[in-house]
Amino acid sequence: MNPQKPSDNHSPTDCEILELISYNRELHDKYTGTYTTVESILNKIQPDRVNWINVDGLNNQDLIEKVQTHFCLHSLLIDDVLSDQRPKAEEFDDYLFFTLKMLYRIDGTAIDYEQISFVLGKNYLISFQEKEGDWFDGFRDRIRLDQGRVRKKQADYLLYRLIDIIVDNYYNVLDRVGDLIDETEETVYQNPSTQTFTKIQYLKKELIYLRKALFPLRDALSKIVKGESDFVKEENIRFFSDVYEHVIHLTDSLETYKDLVSSLTDIHINAMNTKMNEVMKVLTVISTIFIPLTFIVGVYGMNFHYMPELDWRWGYYSVWGVMILIVVGMLAFFRHKKWF
Amino acid sequence: MNPQKPSDNHSPTDCEILELISYNRELHDKYTGTYTTVESILNKIQPDRVNWINVDGLNNQDLIEKVQTHFCLHSLLIDDVLSDQRPKAEEFDDYLFFTLKMLYRIDGTAIDYEQISFVLGKNYLISFQEKEGDWFDGFRDRIRLDQGRVRKKQADYLLYRLIDIIVDNYYNVLDRVGDLIDETEETVYQNPSTQTFTKIQYLKKELIYLRKALFPLRDALSKIVKGESDFVKEENIRFFSDVYEHVIHLTDSLETYKDLVSSLTDIHINAMNTKMNEVMKVLTVISTIFIPLTFIVGVYGMNFHYMPELDWRWGYYSVWGVMILIVVGMLAFFRHKKWF
């Protein structure tokens, strides 16, 4: 599957910005609503179930405040949700805060980032997304249809699954970057141009940004894997450990790609130089051959009264002979020196 | 808001260099004075309030000594306040010493640094500034008007807020640097020139200096975050932890910008080379076309008595024909080789 903007039509109405999925082994309920119906939805939360509250769009301050009040969220946490943050995991008294970047690749070139933040409590998980639309639709179906383990597990497993889905998408994006590097490498060898160079620089830049999103994520997950959080159960740490391994794998690939792209720059510069050198060399060889010939014909264009060669019967033809000899000699010399 | 030199007109008189803001939940007093009235102001300090003593200008030795005596400050600490220091946090018996750099960006190009030092005691905070004028005016109003949490908190929270304001300003400066990088990138692709290169080098240099101010700040805050200080209460460490995260975010961005600027240098060099190569190529192609032609006309400028072509009726026109053929052939060849 080519990475693309995930579907943004999972909701019946466009104005819906709050979604509650509440489930346990037996039951599954889903409520969606706008900011006007926030309280009624929040009241649907049931303590004996896993409650996943998903907030789309962070511009409605009223909504955010209601959620904050309902779950007693720290004001610093809300600041972090609303502003651009490096991926991190932070343990509060009553919940675990986790924020990372979700990746989109729109129309195959530029990478788009969206910050997604999670608050994991005892029996709930809140997810804050900047924009509508995410990669979780398939997973929502799996919850509803009770596929896989998720309905048998608690909120921490839900968090793992969502992070896992986001990280899986990094693989798609990085694979696409890998393909682009391969394509560019072929182009560089065959036809180095300013376009190719711009493309290489673009790749370099994307890798710099990816690095900024991925490296702190590794540290954030490492905190959970070390068992520092009270909200992730011992038995589920292995799952986070698995995502953690994936992120390390991704950072490894990132470093590899970085080296490959830097290698591409070298190849490009070399290819450009080689091409330029070839042009200059051939042109210079042509000039060099004709300059002595022009001198010779100049000699016999002089108007001295006493120039014996001018009166010779075969003078003109001899000059041609001499010139042909010179050309052949020079060509042989250049060929011998492997100059073209 | 564009980062600018902060207002320097918060004081009624220019000669005022000492300011005491003394507050608790109910009361708020503000005293300002010059070095002649230092003692009377210091006597206004009340043990049951938070006392913020702000010193502007470090040249008046008499003033510094009076403050030092009043609070029993270590002579090494005063040395550090007066000389250029790398950002650091140092725990003394009776207070915590914290020093960092405050950033200004005057008229949008050069970054200006001012060293600001804090001494945090049980119920007081002393701030030493090199020059008058700072970023705290809005915050002074918030204290006076009892907005936010500050009046309910102790001196350590005050220290957090001041550091937070300074670090927030780093974001403004770094955003401006980011904008400059974007602007320069566009220029580099469109019109690479020595001016662009100088601009890139300027950016590089600013980043080097920023790095020198930011990296030690991270270490200094990390000390407090680890709970090593007795003067920051357990409950307020989370706030410092938040500033600490911001500083790490800033250092991440700094590294990203460094990579982007180094990438810009590559792009610039490549653009310059490409431009130069193009000039040389076109010019050389012109020379190369005319050199053989000049040779040919030279041939028929020779004065040999026996040159049959000269007497031909269509000789002159034939030569023109041959020359046109040569030009067309060479152009076709160059075009085929994609040399221009």
Add this chain to the structure above:
Amino acid sequence: MNPQKPSDNHSPTDCEILELISYNRELHDKYTGTYTTVESILNKIQPDRVNWINVDGLNNQDLIEKVQTHFCLHSLLIDDVLSDQRPKAEEFDDYLFFTLKMLYRIDGTAIDYEQISFVLGKNYLISFQEKEGDWFDGFRDRIRLDQGRVRKKQADYLLYRLIDIIVDNYYNVLDRVGDLIDETEETVYQNPSTQTFTKIQYLKKELIYLRKALFPLRDALSKIVKGESDFVKEENIRFFSDVYEHVIHLTDSLETYKDLVSSLTDIHINAMNTKMNEVMKVLTVISTIFIPLTFIVGVYGMNFHYMPELDWRWGYYSVWGVMILIVVGMLAFFRHKKWF
């Protein structure tokens, strides 16, 4: 021995994909089968022996599931076996999971990687290979013939031996890379060309990939060497420590090769430039010599009515004399300046 694709004819029938070698000090049995006979083979496992189950090919889901069920393997583990992983060691409750890359070098140029995963239990070792054919045939014979220590040891020693064989093969591959670097260095000095540059870039790329396979392996082995695993006996840690040392030695060599290849790039660029400069210099010198001469003969090609030199008896010869003097003078000057 030149590294090559290991023999893939160790099996009597092509469709065999499961192999069980079961041994202790006295007894040795070998069973092979296809996925249809999996259960019957798994039933042959005897608790008082070391049982080595080797699975070739990971596409038969049925087979994998049967093995998974029989040994109660975690689903995450099976995911890791089936997808591309960075080398790692992971301790589960009932077994140790170890995965790494096996190297092939087919026809002396491109390196081929195959992921091989091990599951080490109390009395068994399962190995999962992507493709048929491995480097273990000689070792299978040693087990059968009871050579060396292996029949006297348990399953953890078996794991050590298999990893050791794979790592030994890294040496072969790295030696070949070392030879290629030496060959290329000689070529670069004698005849730098685009082919050589491509070759250097190819080497660089291979080293980047090798690095990605080797560095995580070091970390994985380090886990075992530190005694973190319950499935490797204290007395056998020294053996793993030995492989660990080999891997560190390999990473050292890798770094050395990386430096050498980067040095090669410098040498190549310098050689190219030197060659180009020489060409340009000689050609420019030729042009420079003939340009003044062409000017002189041009002078006496002018048609002024009053040019006294034209009527001189020895005018023509004098011009030749002057021109020869100029050539000799210029050559002497160039030689003096060491320009060619």
Add this chain to the structure above:
Amino acid sequence: MNPQKPSDNHSPTDCEILELISYNRELHDKYTGTYTTVESILNKIQPDRVNWINVDGLNNQDLIEKVQTHFCLHSLLIDDVLSDQRPKAEEFDDYLFFTLKMLYRIDGTAIDYEQISFVLGKNYLISFQEKEGDWFDGFRDRIRLDQGRVRKKQADYLLYRLIDIIVDNYYNVLDRVGDLIDETEETVYQNPSTQTFTKIQYLKKELIYLRKALFPLRDALSKIVKGESDFVKEENIRFFSDVYEHVIHLTDSLETYKDLVSSLTDIHINAMNTKMNEVMKVLTVISTIFIPLTFIVGVYGMNFHYMPELDWRWGYYSVWGVMILIVVGMLAFFRHKKWF
């Protein structure tokens, strides 16, 4: 103050190579002598005072041996004093050994290094210097006149003060390097030349050597700051901590300078290329304009009998017109392409 070779005339006679300053709160004695009077001076050491023994010149083996015997110094320590060492702190049973480099800047260009070693015992401090002359004369006066804290403190404070004086001198040297970098930067932009490049390389080299002297010093001081030494009292660690901070500040500056110098190299290379390109461009433009003109006049220099233009009344003037048109056209084209 410009860093200079420190005074070498603090001693009445040139042959004096041993100096004993013995002091406590009340008393101060100073003895100097040559190697012949070593014993008599060493006998002047009084257990209830701080005794500072300064040895100038390390060539007199007899003297060194006497000192070694008197203080029971380890033979490895004496080896370290006599040979070139990286800065380090080493704790022995009866004393602390500390060695570092003292910097001189003679006549503003080359940096000169001298190794200075300290042995700190219970009530004495021995300093070994390679050459006569040091930066301590002002401090000797302060001891004599009982200025500052030194007479109230023990030998460990004396060690701190001497190291502090040496490290302060590093600041002078590094400031000078900073000034040189600024000067060179201006020159590079205005007039890049081989001299500038050599200067940059010289700065790079000095920074490499400074690095070698400064980085191990950081580690050595860190040992003392961590309280690992029995010979530095708890209360005085803060002073060493202060020097330690200075050294870290210095290493930061060093890294900054290294980046700036490396940036200078880039600027220089770019400036050189720009200059060269400009020369080549203008010259090539001139050639390119005249080559087609020379062709045209060549055409009418041909001797064909039937060349109608030659007989035209305004032929000559028409040719001039055509040529002027060509020149104007080409200049317009070049100007349009921004080639000069």
Add this chain to the structure above:
Amino acid sequence: MNPQKPSDNHSPTDCEILELISYNRELHDKYTGTYTTVESILNKIQPDRVNWINVDGLNNQDLIEKVQTHFCLHSLLIDDVLSDQRPKAEEFDDYLFFTLKMLYRIDGTAIDYEQISFVLGKNYLISFQEKEGDWFDGFRDRIRLDQGRVRKKQADYLLYRLIDIIVDNYYNVLDRVGDLIDETEETVYQNPSTQTFTKIQYLKKELIYLRKALFPLRDALSKIVKGESDFVKEENIRFFSDVYEHVIHLTDSLETYKDLVSSLTDIHINAMNTKMNEVMKVLTVISTIFIPLTFIVGVYGMNFHYMPELDWRWGYYSVWGVMILIVVGMLAFFRHKKWF
């Protein structure tokens, strides 16, 4: 002393490959023999003395096996002795294994490496050398003549002394490298050539290999210094600590040399470019001056019937005047632009 291949004539007969030096405070015995007399020599080992067994040449499997059996050496240890290893220290139950590289510099250019391995037991030290000849002859005499401390110490001190001698030799080799760098730097400034570049690359390569030998040695010694070995007495750790410091000093120098060599490459490339630019500039200037002149004389070589200048009395001389003016003007312009 210039580092050279150490003497290889310390043995009376060439076929001698085993040497036993057995000593204590009072007694000293030396036995040498070939592999045929191994047992008889090994029987001479006396438990109350320090026994140094030196094995020259590792090709005689029989000998190695006898030694292995006599001292119960682990088979992995023997593998390490016989194959190329990175320097390391490894603690076994009954002995400490230490392996490192011994350096030779043959005829002043190429560095030669020999692996030397030590096995340190309670009262013996075995040294395995690849080839005959080592740096220990002077030390053997010191043992025999009871000079220095060695006869009063145990086998661990003997190991220290041997390692110390080998490390001292690294200094010689590195000093030689330092001299070569200085020599090359002078050459680069005066006469940059391909030979110089090759020399620089050679130095780079040697440093890469030295690095590979030195860095692991640091780690190996660090293990002993930390007191992890039971076979090195507490009181002798200081000696190993001293060698350890030397090795760190050496690695520092190595890094410094690496930076200097990389700086040399920059200088060389700059020098080459400067030289090439100068050549091109002067040659181009010459061409540029003559091209307009050639055009002018071409003008008056035209054969138009109506060219008034041709008939002027002073036409020819006027043309000369104009041309001289042009040359003078161009030279002035070039000089003004500082183009040559």
